[in-house]
Amino acid sequence: MDLLTNPVKEYDWGSTTELAALLGLPPGPPRAELWLGAHPSGPSTLDRGGRTYTLAEVLDADPVGELGTATVDRFGPRLPFLLKLLSARRALSLQVHPSDEQARQGYARRDPHYADPWAKPELVVALTEFSALAGLRPAAEAADLLARLALPQLAPVVAALGQGDVAAALHTVLTWPRTARRELVTAVAAAARELGGQDFDATARLAGQHPDDPAVLAPLLLRRHTLAPGQALYLPAGVLHTYLGGFAVEVMGASDNVLRAGLTGKPVDVPALLAITDVRAQPGRVVPDASGVYRPGCPQFRLHHVSGSTSRLAGALPRILLCTGGTVTAGEHRLHAGQAVFLPARHDPLTIRGEGTAYCAEPGI
Secondary structure, X not given: OXXXXXXXXXXXXXXOOHHHHHHOOOOOOOEEEEEEOOOOOOOOEEEEOOEEEEHHHHHHHOHXXXXXXXXXXXXXXXXXXXEEEEEEOOOOOEEEOXXXXXXXXXXXXXXXXXXXXXXXXXXXXXXXXXXXXXXXXXXHHHHHHHHHXXXXXXXXXXXXXXXOOHHHHHHHHHOOOHHHHHHHHHXXXXXXXXXXXXXXXXXXXXXHHOOOOHHHHHHHHEEEEEEOOOOEEEEOOOOOEEEEEEEEEEEEEOOOOOEEEEOOOOOOOHXXXXXXXXXXXXXXXXXXXXXXXXXXXXXXXXXXXXXXXXXXXXXXXXXXXXXXXXXXXXXXXXXXXXXXXXXXXXXXXXXXXEOOEEEEEEOOO
8 A cells, every 4th residue: 555646737727726725735826636546647656665656667567466357357457547636717628538449449540639549438526516518408408598699690500400410510619710709709708698597607708718719609508517515427438528617536547538629728620529529428427325436337447435434445456545535544544635545456355444535446347
């Protein structure tokens, strides 16, 4: 069992306070994510024998001993999940993730959009109220919302939705002529502010943040999901989504495959995005079972919630345990908020005790 040091990612959409407070850091730059895992884009580190290693190096040195036979047989010599703390004060990029097969094919053909040959399903569990847009609305519902803006330039989009062609409507919005984008967004913002209400207010806020991006229409095209603390949302492959704001624990397949539709300064490739977007795909709410385990049904991960009680973890699986409040004790380690340990695969059960709260990620096999 090893205490982990975990990288903090600073992105412009991050909060300057929430993640800093949990980690005991002073307010400062927008700290968006804490990464806990072995992905090469931000591996955790640990100390063994007086030396510092990345978690990836430790796993490479003894895959079966660290990961267990079941994990290596199913996923090869790698940790199949990545655990995160995510703190958003403004919207993330509008994005979608590929399936296993799409990821394998994209990586094999050296498509630059595919950094890894693996899928990236993800589960987000709210620590504070958390807002997301995920999954496209029914075409008629989206058409009605866009029609209420009363903007003649959006008539082709409303018409496509009226015919039930969500893919065509999405293509029209995302490929809007660049020279006309600011004019469109300005008009959308003015109309949305006049209408008011949750969806139109969100559209106006996004327009203020992204004045040249037609993807600000996302709140009218996608379903809104508001999570209370402890509630969870699972996003499989093909679901178009963005997180609007809040603080959460997130666990995902250990992949950095992201194709973006907008609300970002990063590259957007609309044909590549639409090729893997499933306009029928929807996220799913996941309720923890009686033992506090979120089981989304994917093999890459499941997530234990430990709160104010004693929990026992059985089975020879690799795990990362993160304390999010108070203190918890695992083996010889007493963890405070923001601290985490890597638990190598072991056949004897592990007992976690304490008055605090923690989340423990493990493969979902």
